[in-house]
Amino acid sequence: MKVTIDSKSGFCFGVVYAIEMAENILVNDKKLYCLGDIVHNNREVDRLNNLGLEIIDHKRLKSLKDCKVLIRAHGEPPSTYEIALKNNIELLDASCPVVLKLQHQIKEGYEDISKIDGQIIIYGKQGHAEVTGLVGQTNGEAIIVTTEDDLEKIDFNKPIYIYSQTTKSPSAFQNIINKIKEKLNKIGKSSDVKFVVHDTLCRQVSGREPQLKLFAQDNDVIIFVSGTKSSNGKMLFLSCKDQNKNSYFVSDTKEIQKKWFKESSSVGICGATSTPRWLMDEVAEYIRQFS
């Protein structure tokens, strides 16, 4: 049985940057706080935890003083920087440049659209750290759209600027855009109401989807390795499943079942932007024993 690891799967540059920053600091400091999981992968978080990284939440941040705290790739809202300033906390900012650019775009968009009494729409997951950071650029006023039902929150008589969380699926974002256009058409406002679409998807994720689909077609069985909290993990896994019904989502070797490989001659291993390469190697090694 041929076992292949997808060469394009694994950490994106945003995650690599945050983890390298943490590792470099821990060489000397031995102890470092990180606000939220540094990466949506428990095994990698455990590894960094053993090096001295402690994951904290926002409640704990408020109780800390005179220390260093790492901001992960997802970024943070302005309120986090205010707390740090008040409590003399040194923030080590590993926000991904792609997310920082998006925060900046939304801030500018908010200032612009406020002058014409419009609305900022963010297509993303309510409660996701990146989305919280984005909403923070609008004084908490942005409308979060996660599903089509949330479109009811929009006033279709007022200007609309829409942005997407970086890791959403391009086709799902397009679907939401189409639904908004349909609603505007239905009420006869498509030419009166200003509707501006900002394509803010991260190419590190959306660029992987077409290539991953081919990888899924090329193998009899697909083992998709990811933490369950990873947004792009869920999205990319569904793309694999769509192409190959013998696709399985696992977070660890313990979840792998021997019966999945009966009558298969090729197994492809792939993962999310938060999946460490060492974990995919571990999974490959585990599966090779079934050959």
Ligand code: SF4
């Ligand atoms: S997926 Fe894209 S936006 Fe998110 S951390 Fe990676 S490079 Fe940055």
